[in-house]
Ligand SMILES: Nc1ncnc2c1ncn2[C@@H]1O[C@H](COP(=O)(O)OP(=O)(O)OP(=O)(O)O)[C@@H](O)[C@H]1O
């Protein structure tokens with residue numbers, strides 16, 4: 001066997017190995033999805049989506065859970081979007097590059113890696129106790145905002161950084177101020193990237209149970225929250241609650257709720273991918 | 286060369302990037318409604334000097350100047366000067382065409398819009414006028430609301446010039462405006478510069494000796510941050526008084 005034959009064999013071997021590795025991930029995901037779908041799909045009907053929680057599995061629904069999730073999604077967006085984008089813009093466009101901004105930069109990246117339950121504890125202390133907001137939607141949204149702020153800041157900065165300096169130069173040279181340049185040139189050009197980052201961050205927030213349990217979100221909420229100060233539950237907590245019951249019927253409920261949660265997450269991710277592709281098509285520098 | 290008024294002048298100008306002294310004691314005056322060319326080897330400070338003329342270096346951390354730059358006799362680095370006002374007076378065109386990722390129309394009227402001008406008829410009129418000035422109107426009038434990024438490089442550069450003209454500056458700075466363009470586009474831009482000097486004071490950086498010879502009235506030769514020689518372009522190219530100038534323009538170094 002010649003040397004090049006050997007190399008070709010190695011090449012083939014690695015390809016087979018690579019396909020195998022890829023398949024492991026896919027197969028696990030597929031098995032999981034199929035299992036959940038078989039168990040839960042039959043349980044999803046209009047009544048399941050519109051019923052209040054109940055002690056009796058057959059009558060229980062996820063109305064309050066998905067309403068809570070939707071509330072949380074909206075509130076978290078309202079809080080985290082302006083804060084995160086402003087911070088990102090400030091750090092990238094305004095802050096002078098010195099030790100302080102370096103320090104901030106490193107620590108924001110570090111914050112993105114802090115376990116979510118720690119944010120729950122922080123939210124518990126600040127929002128629930130100090131600010132007296134209790135286990136309300138607002139506490140939950142504020143806590144989740146803290147959790148995803150670092151992600152939004154980092155992705156905002158990346159998106160802004162990708163806007164070429166020549167665009168800024170062009171704007172300044174026409175007499176634009178820094179703010180006008182950011183508002184008219186930098187943000188529009190990076191908006192797709194920023195939005196993608198926010199949506200991915202939100203899809204992470206939607207799946208969180210731990211920090212919300214810590215701040216006192218309840219599994220059993222017999223009404224749809226009507227204001228940000230109401231108590232609430234969310235899909236992940238509902239799922240957690242049902243999976244910890246021994247009865248088979250509740251596990252089926254959990255599977256059905258998981259399908260709904262996955263649906264929301266995939267939807268958000270789909271939107272993010274769509275926006276990114278659209279942006280790439282629109283702007284090629 | 287007191288044929289014309291002096292529009293722009295630098296007096297004992299030093300410029301620093303941090304500790305690095307990029308411009309050394311530059312004193313030079315640029316005539317009104319004439320073309321002044323800056324030539325010199327790479328890294329000698331041409332762009333740095335050009336960008337001090339409309340204070341584009343303000344955003345670079347650690348950049349500072351000493352000495353004066355006078356526009357119509359007024360120091361542009363004075364505390365009372367507003368940078369945005371200055372840049373309305375002193376426009377700039379860059380080496381690489383840098384149209385905004387917006388429509389052609391939005392590109393041309395950007396400078397007016399950020400001044401708060403909203404009147405549509407006024408904006409359209411201004412856009413047509415500057416596009417005509419740059420001989421671009423016929424080429425783009427049917428696609429004003431299409432992306433400027435779809436234009437050719439040469440068209441993009443003329444669009445960038447039109448964009449600068451739209452806010453009616455009196456000075457236009459150009460940093461190697463044709464170095465990214467093909468010969469035909471280059472010729473068009475040179476022709477344009479020749480037209481524009483009837484109304485505008487133009488300062489152009491170029492690496493192309495023929496170009497400097499063709500378009501400019503006066504030429505300044507820079508070397509390692511110093512202004513070595515400055516005078517009528519004809520004189521600089523036929524009988525320079527400095528050996529380094531002579532060597533540079535005959536292509537012996539640089
Ligand atoms: N932002 C900056 N920070 C630090 N030094 C810089 C910066 N910009 C330019 N310089 C330095 O200043 C000197 C002059 O640079 P400049 O860009 O003005 O040269 P130039 O004559 O325009 O060169 P070229 O013909 O290659 O464009 C160079 O030594 C360069 O390294």
Ligand SMILES: [Mg+2]
Nearest residue numbers: 331332333460
């Ligand atoms: Mg240069």
